[in-house]
Amino acid sequence: MSSAPPSAAVQPVVLALAPPAPGLSRGASVPSLERLGGSLLIDRLLSTLHGAGLPAPLVLAGTSAHPALRRTLPRSLQVLEAPGGRREALRTALEHSGAELLLLHDAERALTPGEVVREVLGALHEEDDAVVPVVTMTDSVKEVRADGLRNIDRTTLSGLQSPRLVRRSLLEEVLATEGSGEDPVDIGAFDEIRSALERGAQVRTVHGSHAGFAVQDRLSLWQAQISLGLARDTSHRHGLARRS
Structure with a gap:
């Protein structure tokens, strides 16, 4: 049976x-x-979270992006600097919130539909440590082996999206057992859900949305414009792959 928490009992965290990235207009710092x-x-993401009945989020930003985000976002929002990558950002979130449930949302996945947010919030069962939306893989995936490349069955793979509803106890455990050092250039190396699964945590999945891809470079920005009807899709002319 689902034990979906009241939205007010969940602390949203925007990462x-x-x-x-090159190609983003006006040299956006993030x-x-x-x-x-x-x-x-x-702003689109904040509106979606508010529409789901959630309280104001904590916003965690890297050192270079923090000043611009602090200037841009309302003073009523907590915008915290988190140098050192994702691990340190999550540690900072735990330090500034006593909530037992945290909803982690990557800021670049700002077009995630509100329906996905509500489905994640409503899917938590008592035995679950976390809930995450996923989408099926559509691109070819290969494994690099000593004897060459091998195709991997795409039906066995899923792409993790946002938001992730995570119990505080699980996040504390994952962060306590992970190394404290992190290469600031490779902030994508650590993923709390993958680490939780490696430790045998119970992670429930729900259907994600192909609208929830990460907008973080020129190509994905163009795809976002297409999804909102602001540009034409000509990817078939160039063999471009869609992001998930």
């Missing part, structure tokens, strides 16, 4: 950690400050 259809990506 604005993706580095700037992809979530890119403007799309008249609105900043992060």
